Amino acid sequence: MLSYKEALDVILDNTKTLGKEKVFLNQALDRVLAEDIVADRDNPPADNSGMDGFAVRYEDIVGASEENPVILTIEGESKAGGTPPKLQKGQAIPIYTGALIPEGADTVIQKELTKVENGKVYILKELKKGTNIRLQGEDYKKGDILIKSGKKIRPPEIGILASVNKPTVYVYQKPKVGIITTGDEILDIAEPITKQSQIRTSNTYSLYAQVLQTGAQPVIIGFAKDNPESIKENLEYAKNCDVLLTTGGVSVGEYDLVKDFVKEVLDVKIHFWKVSIKPGKPLVFGTWGKENEKLFFGIPGNPVASMVVFEIFVKPALKKMMGYQKLHNPTIDAILTEDFSRKAADRTEFIRLNVEYSDGQFYAKPFGKQASNILTGMVNANGLGIVDIDVYKIEKGSKIKVVMFDMDI
Ligand code: AMP
Ligand code: MG
DSSP: OBOHHHHHHHHHHTOOOOOEEEEEGGGOTTOBBOSOEEOSSOBSSSOEESSSEEEEOHHHHTTOOSSSOEEEEEOOOBOTTSOOOOOOTTEEEEEOTTOBOOTTOOEEEEGGGEEEETTEEEEOSOOOTTTTEEOTTSSBOTTOEEEOTTOBOOHHHHHHHHHTTOSEEEEEOOOEEEEEEEOTTEEOTTOOOOSTTOEEOSHHHHHHHHHHHHTSEEEEEEEEOSSHHHHHHHHHTTTTOSEEEEESOOSSSTTOOHHHHHHHHHOOEEEEEOBSEESOTTOEEEEESTTSOEEEEEEOSSHHHHHHHIIIIIHHHHHHHTTOSOOSOOEEEEEESSOEEOSOOSSEEEEEEEEEEETTEEEEEEOSOOOTTOTHHHHTOSEEEEEOTTOOEEOTTSEEEEEESOOOO
16 A cells, blocks of 8 residues: 555656646736746836935035034925936935935935925935935846746735736636535435435535635536446536546445546546555545546545545645645644554554644644544644654654644644
8 A cells, every 4th residue: 555655746746737827917816827927127127215305415415413514405306206307516306205316316315314494405414325225126137037937926926916017927727626426325515304324515515615725626516326327427527627536435335436437437547546544545546638637536535534635635736737836735843732642553644633833832732533534623623743654652742743734823
């Protein structure tokens, strides 16, 4: 059976990045940039003032103090967006933040260090040459690469895109991710429960939300019963997807039919079935499509297994398809606040932990029951603690690696 790392390698080695598409700037938030962004001009484009005050020649204000002010003649004006006059010896030009430095000026003295009387300005302090001047190109120069392809577009990136005049921008396409829910006992929301054995689906909607949160496009294809006709019918509708997720029906039970029918209907090539992880051991992974560019994940039905498998395997693959450079959730070291022990240590286990930050440390608290059918354990958790193969016990107070799936700590 493959280890967690081996399975992840197989998945990522078989995952291809999708093509590009052009979107309007206002639609680009949370997309992944598919082009390098190059500066169209220097920023600032010219020397300008960092303060409201007076543009002066340094030579003219040498030795100025409150007791011995330098007196200069006020001449013209430099305002933002304007073209200032040339500064002559003995003059001071009123200037505002962002306005161009007049030719001949080399220093800006802020208003607070001056006094104006009868058309003259009294300079009350000597400043160093160049004070309060923002230099041309000090942020970036024309031709500099400002943002590299593969970066997620956040509000600061939107700001840069606007400032380099990009009304549209290339981003990577979002994969269409189809979700098929299987199980004779599973009901969709709003379906009336008529038997005690029936289970209301959680996976359909938690997977939908996880896909959406990753930035891809979820599509609920349907609910299949555990019989060949129903499974095949649902699979027919999956043909337009880039990624197919099924939930349930991949264990070794007699009604676990998914693996066989994805081969038959979609010509899925199975790369592995079963990984030594807990929860989520029966995971199936395959590729399909003309160039094996489409992915298939047969996700086990247990609600926690479904969510965990998505976080550790499906999410990095979707991110790779969407052009991300960084594929994995952030991992931190935290101090475990309670003993953890287990009887078998033949699998990498992902335990649900609630991580809090206090006094410069992360503390991780295991929550309630850790069984893979206990979804409330996920609700109380923001991270998955990794217990490696051969580790039977982690003592309270020792460190544990935690894959965070929610950074609102
Ligand atoms: P399976 O993987 O089909 O053997 O299902 C394993 C367990 O997960 C069973 O107890 C199922 O009832 C449960 N299960 C399967 N699918 C879902 C679902 N969509 N929502 C909630 N529980 C499910
Ligand atoms: Mg089932």
